[in-house]
Amino acid sequence: MGTRLERREEQAAEIVDRLEEAYPDSTISLRYSNRLELLIAVILSAQCTDERVNTETEHLFEKYDGAAEYANAPQDELAEDLNSITYYNSKAGYVRDSCQTILEEHDGEVPDTMEELTELSGVGRKTANVVLQHGHDVVEGIVVDTHVQRLSRRLGLTEEERPEAIEQELMELVPEGYWQQFTHLCIDHGRATCTARNPDCSDCVLADICPSEKGDSDVDLASGDDW
Ligand code: SF4
Helix, strand or coil, X not given: CCCCCCCHHHHHHHXXXXXXXXXXXCCCCXXXXXXXXXXXXXHHCCCCCHXXXXXXXXXXXXHCCCHHHHXXXXXXXXXXXXXXXXXXXXXXXXXXXXXXXXXXXXXXXXCCCHHHHHCCCCCCHHHHHHHHHHHHCCCCCCCCCHHHHHHHHXXXXXXXXXXXXXXXXXXXXXXXXXXXXXXHHHHHHHHHCCCCCCCCHHHCCXXXXXXXXXXXXXXXXXXXXXX
């Protein structure tokens, strides 16, 4: 039986507390060894699993080193190097164009502001937030990926649908010191228990405060559809 706590701020804080206990080592799962590799890994991860990206970047990061090598790589060759990734042709183009801009406008360094990052090819607010948080230790917002989007709605934190609107609402609810960790906790719980198609509500640490809990609710608040 799940009932959301009355105030959404309380609900957010309780979710963070419980998930922190359940996933004490929660962190980013993409592998990288510098900011440029982080940026590239995040660009590649759009609509692709982190696991797949890590497999592909293992050889990619050995072959290419620095923005100039990516910018000067032939499009076909770079695309071929990424061919197990979804939309690899487009993503190869984004990586080349971003690296070109980084060379021409940022002395070969990954920029450290939201504005400059989102001017790079293939980089939206979500990607920029990840790069700022993990590459520059700057936390300006909350990364809203598919797991954060789904869990925030299921757990009654937001009724918004667009990631940008969800982010704005979450920033008012989640204590600022947890903005970064909130994403990783949602991702871990979304992978382990609150999966998209078949969440395991009977074994969920949030069941009693979740208004979508299957034993109690007929509706998945993430989609608005019946379970
Ligand atoms: S697994 Fe079920 S109870 Fe747990 S957060 Fe997801 S929908 Fe709610």
